[in-house]
Amino acid sequence: QLSRTDTLERFNHYNFEFEYWNDANYLPGKLYCNNFLTPGGYTCDSVGAWSYFSKNMKSVDSLANVAGIKSTVYIGVSSKDTLKNRFVAKTVDLVMLACYNADTSKLYMSHTVSKLTAYSTVNKVVDVLPIFASQTKSASENLKQYLTGPAPAGKHSEASVMPIFMREYATLSASVRSKIRIVGFKWFKYEGMPKDSSTTTLNS
Numbered sequence: 001q002l003s004r005t006d007t008l009e010r011f012n013h014y015n016f017e018f019e020y021w022n023d024a025n026y027l028p029g030k031l032y033c034n035n036f037l038t039p040g041g042y043t044c045d046s047v048g049a050w051s052y053f054s055k056n057m058k059s060v061d062s063l064a065n066v067a068g069i070k071s072t073v074y075i076g077v078s079s080k081d082t083l084k085n086r087f088v089a090k091t092v093d094l095v096m097l098a099c100y101n102a103d104t105s106k107l108y109m110s111h112t113v114s115k116l117t118a119y120s121t122v123n124k125v126v127d128v129l130p131i132f133a134s135q136t137k138s139a140s141e142n143l144k145q146y147l148t149g150p151a152p153a154g155k156h157s158e159a160s161v162m163p164i165f166m167r168e169y170a171t172l173s174a175s176v177r178s179k180i181r182i183v184g185f186k187w188f189k190y191e192g193m194p195k196d197s198s199t200t201t202l203n204s
Helices: 031-040 046-067 082-091 113-119 144-148 158-169
Strands: 013-016 070-075 094-098 126-133 180-182 186-188
Touching: 013 046, 031 046, 046 070, 046 082, 070 082, 082 113, 113 126, 126 158
Parallel strands: 013 070, 070 094, 094 126, 126 180, 126 186
Antiparallel strands: none
């Protein structure tokens, strides 16, 4: 990282992803349990998963500081504990926040308000990047039909979702918004995205 002279060859963020809230990953016999928790001496339960996450998130942030770059973390829909969300906001530079819903009118309100409110209580401005889903295991969580389904319900551009999100975000109190900086958006995941941009409407 530090040896590269061309900035295009450098990482500008270190990202950490470990779904401490997801018992489908951390319970005995599951992926996190077998590969991370048990080898590291952690219990395969919510306590062990959080301990592993919080320790390693701090380490990633420290490594990013040494490298002179930013730390980021993915936070999913089911991460609802206020104290844990505050820890995340205090520790990292950028939170990539899952806003998964098949209904564009619920992208913000259904999963995001409590997290942003928790983030706003820490002593800094928190950068947040919402993630919209084009493909997930649950049809109720993704916008694949909005992107690729038949018009008028479908055939919308990827960029058209963000203004909808921001209109809802603007209803949040000014005191909370003053501590949050929305820095862009991203999509999960490639397989569900339109393969030909000519099939989407550019301005809807």
